[in-house]
Amino acid sequence: MSGSTFGTLFTVTSFGESHGAAIGCVVDGCPPGLALTEADIQAELDRRKPGTSRHVTQRKEPDTVEILSGVFEGKTTGTPIALLIRNQDQRSGDYSKIMNTYRPGHADYAYEHKYGVRDYRGGGRSSARETAVRVAAGAIAKKWLRERHGIVIRGFMSQLGEIPIPFKRWAEVDNNAFFAPNAEIILQLEACMDKIRAERDSIGAKIEVIAGNVPPGWGEPVFDRLDADIAYAMMSINAVKGVEIGDGFGVVAQRGTEHCDELTPEGFLSNHAGGVLGGISSGQDIRVALAIKPTSSLPQERRSIDRSGQPVTMMTTGRHDPCVGIRATPIAEAMLALVLIDHALRQRAQNADVTPPLPRIAGLAPGAQQDIPPPEA
Amino acid sequence: MSGSTFGTLFTVTSFGESHGAAIGCVVDGCPPGLALTEADIQAELDRRKPGTSRHVTQRKEPDTVEILSGVFEGKTTGTPIALLIRNQDQRSGDYSKIMNTYRPGHADYAYEHKYGVRDYRGGGRSSARETAVRVAAGAIAKKWLRERHGIVIRGFMSQLGEIPIPFKRWAEVDNNAFFAPNAEIILQLEACMDKIRAERDSIGAKIEVIAGNVPPGWGEPVFDRLDADIAYAMMSINAVKGVEIGDGFGVVAQRGTEHCDELTPEGFLSNHAGGVLGGISSGQDIRVALAIKPTSSLPQERRSIDRSGQPVTMMTTGRHDPCVGIRATPIAEAMLALVLIDHALRQRAQNADVTPPLPRIAGLAPGAQQDIPPPEA
Amino acid sequence: MSGSTFGTLFTVTSFGESHGAAIGCVVDGCPPGLALTEADIQAELDRRKPGTSRHVTQRKEPDTVEILSGVFEGKTTGTPIALLIRNQDQRSGDYSKIMNTYRPGHADYAYEHKYGVRDYRGGGRSSARETAVRVAAGAIAKKWLRERHGIVIRGFMSQLGEIPIPFKRWAEVDNNAFFAPNAEIILQLEACMDKIRAERDSIGAKIEVIAGNVPPGWGEPVFDRLDADIAYAMMSINAVKGVEIGDGFGVVAQRGTEHCDELTPEGFLSNHAGGVLGGISSGQDIRVALAIKPTSSLPQERRSIDRSGQPVTMMTTGRHDPCVGIRATPIAEAMLALVLIDHALRQRAQNADVTPPLPRIAGLAPGAQQDIPPPEA
């Protein structure tokens, strides 16, 4: 299957370049009967769109979505849902400086060795602009998961550069430009970003995403495990260099007696596993973390080569995010939603007739400690 | 596509339970003309097999592989290669204690909520025994990658519990039971494991895998990126809870000026990206790390519930690895090989006619610092 | 994989309803470097578009295609090519009569039992309007096949109702509204159609498609045989009820001595197999025939039921083709092109390194009889 399609049953086929006519996707396999309007999707797109604070790219893109098909009288019909977002601010600048050079840390060199051609107008297909489409498709997935299963998916920034962001309250996340769950730290984050910009540099970030109310039983061993598909989904986001489930790399130094989540009739006593056991959801919160690299678009002279192999120095000017992690939270949420809806459908395809042996236990027993509470709708 | 098939063009369809008649797989899409014998595969299986030191499970499985099809006169024919490994030591013990309880930290509870049935003879399909099949299939992939592209894939343990294992030399890796690239640390590792066993506990580990000589251009954006498929492959291995590419979670605190790998005519000046840019191989070493949790099979009383929802305490006896990370290195190598061969085929499917713009630069410029040298054949 | 995506490596993901905002598709996996403009695609669309003669639907659709992505500076980039065709003549009529009834012979009843909803504005997703997208995507495939391999794909009508259409010359096919390879029979065909319309009835047709210059070796046994994928592709076209390869149902009464195509150094002595042996192309012309049913949209009273299960009589008014076979030739050509390009890529994915044993023999030996000559560009 071609690399621009995500999913097995609920599929998203993405298209579009940062400086082309439009970006968009075809969502196929969506269950029929879901109430859906462009406003549902737009709300998520607005969370990710550029130009909303001084800390992100100043490109002006309203990211207005048009539903071209698959919805009739306000409900999904079960047929493909095509989503279209016209590009508005694809400035046709002077590309003569960059068309024959490879920006270091960017995909230019790799793309040209792959395809033999390069869309030098900007990132082209490798631009983070593509992620708007994921958010749009994810909005549909999120809505179905919430309405059908009560699943709530929320993310937040847990670290910016060297600044850890202690989790305070879900309610804070949408009150700041960083998706930080902590109002007290915002000034510090803003100061950090102002410094980074002043120094013409960029910075990394860590994002966490949690899905609550996921029923046990989703995931397809031995390869398409729920956690494996989550890792694939997250690592497919631009700039992501690491993915963790549950305690992630923390497990390396753990003992089994510490890591192993015990069960009681009242619920699990901890959630080190992050909601996945043997590749299948356990009914606990799905917990995912991702590492996002500092962007390589730096307004400083850097060494590189040109297409004839000669050394050059170049700086990347233009409108870029000094921390791509800032806008990554809605994208990570969207990708988690896309994985979950796909596995929801896969699970009932094979196992619709299964009667579970007994009522499921609670995700977490009353009183069990968990640093981050279940996400709130 | 069902969850037991890995890959798009070079596919591995796995089957078998830990206590059933056999495990095995069908490898389809292998290029014809590859010299292949059972000995080629057996050599890799022997690296993973149980019972080779006191630090791993004492189950006695010779893991003898039989090639059932797809090879004629010592060469692959291009048709499906079926591999069969009969189980030898699937002791039929007394399951009455565990058949109605869910081992904490295991897949029992999740499996039964998924399928409505459970193979209580052991881990069943969720057992790490399944990974032998990955190693067998990976042996074919490794051989083709090496012969066709000169690619060398090697892994090692870089941390055991709280003990970091500094990289010394590739030559050490196969000289000890831990796949540690450092002879001096072996006594410390053995002491750690002896202590863990004595305390009836288990411990986590970190594994790293590197592929050298991978040509630029492999990977299928925007979803089937090379790093996304690697993350998927690694997270699909039992007990893996985190995956990193290149600097991984280290990027969170990095600046762009630090992370971004500059290019010169002589090669890249660093490899923070881990050999992947924009989801496509850059010609640098592919660097992957994975976090492996401590096994949940603990010979200690732990709280759990039974199938009627009543509280129980149970301990997991039997033959288990106190550190599943010890045998994970060959598995991680195999999964990386499976990803790479699949993308090698995908790349030439679409881009066989592409003439790259110029001779590629070296993975690393002479004198550029890299903590771990390219893997040696 | 969802049902709106065609192909394995060269994929077409289709969307759109007959009375929605637009139809279109995303073509992924196209090799880069192919010169491509909207005019290349428009030329094929114009062959299929409605309203071009009195014998087809009078719906006025210019079927103007817009390329939204994947083409830069006149060449494909290897990234997804999105094609958009806005609907122009989706008259919003009075649906009150049909919204609660099932048109007999149409997909209405089946669609509503599948999805629980129905787009009653017209055929919706089941309308033959969807086939415009196939023609658009097929135009890209055709162009690549011709430029890269010299493959020529052409179709024609070989029977209209009870009138067989003897093959005369390829040059005639584009000179009439029927795609008939025979100028002398046109008056007879027109008389037949005028009679059918006058009688408020519809009629079936038989279409044949031939691909010349296909190299030997394409097709993926044992399931994704070239002929199996062709059968799938053709039967997926609206109104098709039968598919034949080579002699098709003629083989039932044949002897082996008659059917079996002998080989000589100068070429094959006949082509009963239709260019496929064991599911793999043999280097002979690929020959395909398809049966197209008379449309069920009849302006006569017919018995049916309504959504509450009550009997009704209804007639289908509106703009319909009295013989959907008339416009089917470009669609069948497109589908054959889509199958062939997909297998071209699949073949080189696995077997790019294969050196065939000797120069291939000609498709047909000089002097060997074949009723239809190879298609001309």
Place this chain on the structure above:
Amino acid sequence: MSGSTFGTLFTVTSFGESHGAAIGCVVDGCPPGLALTEADIQAELDRRKPGTSRHVTQRKEPDTVEILSGVFEGKTTGTPIALLIRNQDQRSGDYSKIMNTYRPGHADYAYEHKYGVRDYRGGGRSSARETAVRVAAGAIAKKWLRERHGIVIRGFMSQLGEIPIPFKRWAEVDNNAFFAPNAEIILQLEACMDKIRAERDSIGAKIEVIAGNVPPGWGEPVFDRLDADIAYAMMSINAVKGVEIGDGFGVVAQRGTEHCDELTPEGFLSNHAGGVLGGISSGQDIRVALAIKPTSSLPQERRSIDRSGQPVTMMTTGRHDPCVGIRATPIAEAMLALVLIDHALRQRAQNADVTPPLPRIAGLAPGAQQDIPPPEA
């Protein structure tokens, strides 16, 4: 996806050559809880196996199947079911005559141009022996369809060479070596076959398959229509050259008023469509026909070429079916079952929540004419 895997959710991955160690497959995605034993599968295999009458190949293969995995305590577990059939009668003859020549009408030439190698011991992978695996996997699908949905799938021979076989009674089908639904014609068929063998020739046949009790709503437009997937499945069987749904090629000469199946509250008034409308099952019997060519294995001198391109004459000796159609009925039934179970799962994946608008009507109204009655269990 590789060509040896059939299906999207219920997948069959096939392996094995006619003269290798074994043939078999991995069935993945089977719903758990299905009672399944080797005897269930063996019963179907015995219907297809060679050597059961003088009219078929005399190769002695018991075709004994072993279930290697996926079944526990007599029920499917939802994990992959591996089936193994060891080859018994793969005589190692003298291949020196054929190893360097291409048998005319066989896949030899095409296979070697594809893979660059050939398994000259016999048909290798292209042998009809591979179809035993389809029958084995189909037995599982058949059982689930019957138990879960009451679906009955039965086939029969409707024509042998030039002898049409009028349908009499389902009960006759298993009473003769031809799967003929007509006792009176058996002598004529036997005489035909004796004559063919005496003349060292072979002959074609037509097979029909019918599935009753299929619920409406199965099939995934616009490409993975139920009829499209059936066409793909049937054409993937060795020697099949044509596939029809419902009236098939008969529709070419039909009028719409004749073809269109009217609906009444009591049921459909006819079944020209063959149970599929718009690519979705309508609740009527699924009716499929296939054309099977005369085998090309002829014990007569035929012209061909050798691997150096030189002309040769050769005759195919050995044990062959003079009419491969005779053993094709169980294979066609199996393929139809595999398509149906796959679509059953796909349908509930997307549309499990759909409430159909009203109770479905009967497949056929009482008194409506249909030449062949619904199949009997």
